[in-house]
Amino acid sequence: MTATVAIVGGGYGGITAAQALDEDFDVVLIEPKDAFVHNVAALRAVVDPNWAKWMFFPYDGLLKRGRVVRDRAISVEAHGVRTVSGEWIGADYIVIATGTTYPFPAKVYSDHAEAGIARYHRATEALGRAERVLLLGAGPVGIELAGEIRSTWPDKHITLIEPARDILSGGFIEGFDEDVADQLRSELRRQLRDLGISLILGDSLRHDPPTSTGIKSGFAASTWGGTSLTADIWFQCYGRQPVSRVLSRQLSGAWRTDGRLSVMPDLRLPGQSRVFAIGDVTRTQALDTAVVAMEQGGFVAEQIKSLAGGGDPVAYEPSQPLFLIPLGTGGGASYSPDGGILDAETTTLYKGNDLFLTKYCEIFDVPNPLEDS
Ligand SMILES: Cc1cc2nc3c(=O)[nH]c(=O)nc-3n(C[C@H](O)[C@H](O)[C@H](O)COP(=O)(O)OP(=O)(O)OC[C@H]3O[C@@H](n4cnc5c(N)ncnc54)[C@H](O)[C@@H]3O)c2cc1C
Structure with a gap:
């Protein structure tokens, strides 16, 4: 049986992890928006109507095997994710990549x-x-x-x-x-x-x-x-505000007073063997950038492959x-x-x-x- 990986949030970190795991795992990407938002272009979109259209990418072409569930996670637990519509997505591994909110025009609130x-x-x-x-x-x-x-x-x-x-x-x-x-x-x-x-x-x-x-x-x-x-x-x-209120009580020890999530050096939540968190929602030594979120998405995908093959987790080394x-x-x-x-x-x-x-x-x-x- 192929292991299931639930990825919560289809921003820069989430899409990278999802694509990297798509071939070998049953990937479920949970994301309320109907399109990926290329936020890096958001401020150009304020002045150029073309960029407003170009910065949204429908998720259809992202995964070959996995599925994108258009829903909002409300409770991430050690073995699965509950969504706002009531669906329970059981998973062997979970990656939290819910990022941050930012007032318009840096980000948009709408899911459409x-x-x-x-x-x-x-x-x-x-x-x-x-x-x-x-x-x-x-x-x-x-x-x-x-x-x-x-x-x-x-x-x-x-x-x-x-x-x-x-x-x-x-x-x-x-x-x-x-x-x-x-x-x-x-x-x-x-x-x-x-x-x-x-x-x-x-x-x-x-x-x-x-x-x-x-x-x-x-x-x-x-x-x-x-x-x-x-x-x-x-x-x-x-x-800017981190979107971290998705943890169940069981995992809530990872909450920091600044609203970010604590992670161990290998990017797993403290005390959790199969729940990871990446990108802007976490507090690491790395910058809050799309480049870092993607790097961490790729890193966590490799960690999951290694764990599934019986390997041991390793520490994440942020690039310069x-x-x-x-x-x-x-x-x-x-x-x-x-x-x-x-x-x-x-x-x-x-x-x-x-x-x-x-x-x-x-x-x-x-x-x-x-x-x-
Ligand atoms: C205007 C602007 C310009 C930037 N320019 C650059 C740049 O040039 N280079 C660079 O490297 N970085 C840049 N950044 C920073 C970069 O955008 C962030 O670091 C990056 O978005 C972080 O990625 P992430 O995957 O952690 O989160 P995000 O990209 O914020 O994605 C989080 C995703 O999670 C989803 N989500 C939230 N809550 C839930 C939930 N409950 N259930 C399911 N899904 C949920 C959201 O809808 C979203 O799609 C810029 C940011 C802004 C605002």
Whole structure:
């Protein structure tokens, strides 16, 4: 009999594990969305309606043998998963890959690709009519979104407000050498300035904006530091939350106070021999990136193959971090352990143009729209 692997969450980590195990195991991928969301392209989708369509990939072409169950897990237990529709999916191995939520536009809440595309299209249309754009939060999302808007609309007034004393202070590059982090921040600040993007650091709005995010409706605001401003539209560029409330009481010892899941060095939940967790929902030494989630998905697939063959688990060694922040289609800065701080040109080469679309077209076995256009 072939062993069953239940994978909870069809994001970057989940699809990688599912595909790697498809040939040798009965894979059940549990995912409420009707399409994989290529989040890496989400901020381009705010300014370019084509990208809003291209970033959703139906799951049909992902697995050859396994099945994708369109459902939401509500209780992961040691030997199976209960879904919101009441189905019990018994499994020999379980991989939790439920990731994080993030306010629009970094992520979409809807489980329907059509609704997600429509949400991005409405935001693009509203942005097109706005003259003054306010972005709250100068982490990777706020910075990248500012670059996308500038690239598309050279004349808009863009203000980025960050309560911390510097950009990229929300923990994304935590663990980086301080000198490297400072160089990266300073290069990005320089480019933002050259692009005419106003950066207000160490300050925040006295009151939340009176309008919903992504809607064109003018308002005035002031900061605690005494700056008064007006904007026609704003976007929330902070507020990531791990999706970890899927554990049964039996497994709940893995919950951390920050909402992430603790994992052992081999990425199994503490005390569990066959339940793994990967990607953004976990707390490991690795960066919260799609690259890492995929690496961990591949690693866990190998672990499961080894365990099923009577082998022993081994520890996960995170690869060296690669951190990319494009500013539109021609700017940005990055860090790689081999190359140090990478300039705008190299960042564009890595991420700025195709946003890794080609790779996901291959994974989901669909035509590449960039080759057709
Ligand atoms: C705007 C933006 C740009 C980014 N750019 C980059 C980049 O350039 N390079 C890079 O490496 N990383 C980038 N990242 C980070 C990257 O997107 C994340 O690190 C990655 O998504 C983590 O993958 P994951 O598999 O852990 O979770 P996710 O991709 O978040 O997937 C989790 C999946 O689980 C599903 N799920 C949630 N709850 C349940 C449940 N109860 N039952 C079943 N399924 C459930 C969700 O629907 C989702 O499909 C970017 C992120 C954002 C927001």
